Amino acid sequence: MIWSREQSRNDSAIFIDRDGVINCRRADDYVLDWSQFVFVEGIREALRELASLRLPMILISNQSAIGRGLLEPAELEGITKRMWKTLEQDGTLLSAAYFCPHRPDEKCVCRKPQPELLKQAAADFAIDLTRSVLIGDSDADVKAAQAVGCHPVLFGQGLTACSDSPQWMQDVPVARSAKDLFEVTVGTLQKANPGATAVSPDVTSRR
């Protein structure tokens, strides 16, 4: 499923996981209603800074609550629109949102760590995944990105659960706080785009 704002043409993109990155994970539960959608501290400011790069910003999210019968697609669309609107008021425009609605046992091709949604978005927006980043908080995000040569950046709640450094975190750049997210993401984009001048913030729209 996808809701997209508009088509744009860019090589690089910023892919973003939702739960645990944009909104707080709910312990053993899903976000089934807008009232349960709580932004992670500092993420709105961080996303606004990232928006100053003027790259497509695309949500990539597993939402198995749909496959489990807990959430209707229209309800997810409602939550997505509210999130979209809130971010838009901040000056952050998301280009699109891609969701996998399946349960893990359905063995679909689109649930992260499968990279299918990244591939779809890359085709839809003419994105070069090897010049792009995916901001996520779990091993599924890191693995999905790495499967297609996209560069993972770790940020969010999934990390706090990992006191040690498991194998999947090795060599993955980490933003320990929302304040660090912009710099870590830009650094990663610059490494993915050697010699490019495209990845520089539009200074006028940065705070």
Ligand SMILES: [Mg+2]
């Ligand atoms: Mg997550």
Ligand SMILES: [Zn+2]
């Ligand atoms: Zn799926």
